[in-house]
Structures are given as C-alpha cells and as structure tokens.
Amino acid sequence: MASAPQSLPLFYKDLVPLNRNDHAGWHSRQTDRAPWLVNQHAVPLTVEEFPMAQRNFPIIFSQGAEAVPLALFGLNEGVNVFVEADGKLDTPVYIPAYARRYPFLLARLQPEAEELSLCFDPTSDLVGQFDEGAALFEGDEPSEATKGMLQFCEQFEVAGQKTAGFVAELNKHGLLIDGEVSVQPEGASQPFVYRGFRMVDENKLREMRGDVLRAWTQNGLLPLIHAHLFSLELVRDIFARQMQKGLLPAPDIRIPEFQQTN
Numbered sequence: 001m002a003s004a005p006q007s008l009p010l011f012y013k014d015l016v017p018l019n020r021n022d023h024a025g026w027h028s029r030q031t032d033r034a035p036w037l038v039n040q041h042a043v044p045l046t047v048e049e050f051p052m053a054q055r056n057f058p059i060i061f062s063q064g065a066e067a068v069p070l071a072l073f074g075l076n077e078g079v080n081v082f083v084e085a086d087g088k089l090d091t092p093v094y095i096p097a098y099a100r101r102y103p104f105l106l107a108r109l110q111p112e113a114e115e116l117s118l119c120f121d122p123t124s125d126l127v128g129q130f131d132e133g134a135a136l137f138e139g140d141e142p143s144e145a146t147k148g149m150l151q152f153c154e155q156f157e158v159a160g161q162k163t164a165g166f167v168a169e170l171n172k173h174g175l176l177i178d179g180e181v182s183v184q185p186e187g188a189s190q191p192f193v194y195r196g197f198r199m200v201d202e203n204k205l206r207e208m209r210g211d212v213l214r215a216w217t218q219n220g221l222l223p224l225i226h227a228h229l230f231s232l233e234l235v236r237d238i239f240a241r242q243m244q245k246g247l248l249p250a251p252d253i254r255i256p257e258f259q260q261t262n
Contacts, residue, residue, distance in 0.1 A: 010044070011036040011102050013123045017109055018146070020137050028145060029126055029133030034095070035087035036102050036124075041074035044098045046159035047166045050224050054231040056082075056093040058238065060179060061198040067167050067176055069228075071096055072238060074247075075194060081241035097156050103127055106153045116157065118150050169221060170200065173208065177201040181232055183239045194235065200225055 008015060016022075037043070042062075045053055047069065053059055057071040071094075073080040082093050089095075103124035106116035120127050127136070134145035142150070170176050179199035184191040205225065216222035242248070 009105070010040070011099070012105070012121045014121055015105075015107060015119045016122050017117045017119050018104075018136065020140060020142075024137050026127060026129055026136045027131065027133035028136060028149075029130070031126060033087035034083060034089070034099065034102075037073070037080060037083045037095075037099055038085060038087055039078045039080055040083075041077055041079050042070040042072055043096045045069040045071050045096050046098075046156070046163045047224050048159045048162065049094070049096055050227040050231075052094045053096065054227040054234075056234070057231065058181075058234045059228045059231040061167070061176055063178075063196070063198055066164075067171070067198055069163060069167070070197075072235070075235065075238050075242060076247075079242060079247050081238055081245060081247070097152075097159070101149075101153055101156055104149050104153055106150075106157055118146070118153060166221060166224060170225075173204075173212070175200050175204055175225075177204075181235045183236050185239070185243070192239065199232065200228055202229060 042060075045059060049071075050059060050069075053071045057073065060070050060072060061067040062070055073082050082089055082091060084090050103121035103126050105119055107119050108115075109117050109119075135143045136146050137143055167176075176198045177200075178195065179197045180193060180195050182191040182193045213222060216225070
C-alpha cells in the first residue's frame, strides 16, 4: 500500500489511498450525523460557497500569510452551536463542502508527486468492509459512487484554487486586517469584543480605485467581499445561540492552523 500524506487536515485522524487491491468489496454509506463537526467552531469555505454560507454563518479569514476563509459555527474553540454531541444538526444550515467530502479527499501521496490520489480516513465508520451502502469498486473499476466522490473532490480542488486567487487579490491590495467585532448583551456592563481573525477593511475598500472596483464587479469578486462583510452581523446570532445553550462566550475567536494535504 502506498504511504499516506504525513500532515493531516482538520477532521482526519488518518489517511490511506483508496485502491482496488486493498479495498475490493468495501462499501461507503450515508449518514444523517456528522460527528466530525462536533466541537468544531470554524470550517474552511471556498468562495463559491459564500452566497449560501452567509445566510447562516459569519465568514471570516484565518490569520497568517495564507489566509483561509472560514465559516464560524461558534465563537470559541470547542463550541459548535449547530451540531449536537451525537453529530446531529439541531437546525437546518448549509454544510461547507470541506466537511461534506469527509471521509474522502484528494492528496499527494508524496511531497514530490504531481498527481492527486483519492484517499479516505479509515477511522471513519462511513467506509469499511460491511455489506450495506454503495460498493467502492465494481470488478476492476471504480464504482459510480466512487467516481461521483472523485468528481466532487476534484471540483473542490478547483474551487480551492479560485479561493486562493481571491485571497491573493485581497492581499495584493492590502484589504485584510486584524478583525474585531463587539457584541453588547442586554444588561451587560461591557461588550464582548471578538478578535483573533482577519476581515476586509471597509474603509480601505471605499478608497479603492474605480477601475479596480469595476473589474471586481465584472469578475464577481466584489459581491464576495460584500457577502463576507454582511455576514459579520451574524456574530450576534451565534453569540445568542451560545447563551441559549449555556455556553458562556469567551471574548476571543481562536482560529487553528489549517494544513493542506496537496
């Protein structure tokens, strides 16, 4: 069996490449629960998902030179206000593609490899040597279910490249700054001030040259920026949900590092 990537991304406890020799007769099954989302407060997003995600989550950016757009499921580390302890959603919300592809993903098996291989997390109970579900192989060939997951993961990689280009454009114009959002609960003497993330500088956005803004309008970048900025109002909704669940919000948003497997 070929070796798996050494660094593991969010959710994944192990990775092995899917192959006919080792996984003939294996199946994958559907689930209405997502235990890998339990206690996860920030999930990576692609730019194509901004219009859907902005309806449910604040969209922020991770810190560091290679910022990653994130959907906030909670304001503090270890808090997810939408997913119960058993992995079931307590209310219908948009689930980012990053989470929907689990336990599969595309990865380079070796750092010098050019091709990406379809891998999966063998610790997941969604893939295994059981009888129910969709077969991963039909004879010597990948099944239609496997081909569909491969296509989904390939589309995710393309969306990831577009997202990297979007972030690079923001960095080029110096638009990403250290973020700060405050929430003033009724009856509280002081507001909760949230930091530890990055966001678009609205003042600098208003000062951008007209030709740049026109280009961003034509290529769809400007609506993405506005989706991000409008979504920040949802910090107050997430705060309220934490309070309702008895999860006292702490005044910071700690964003973990997001490793790339490819």
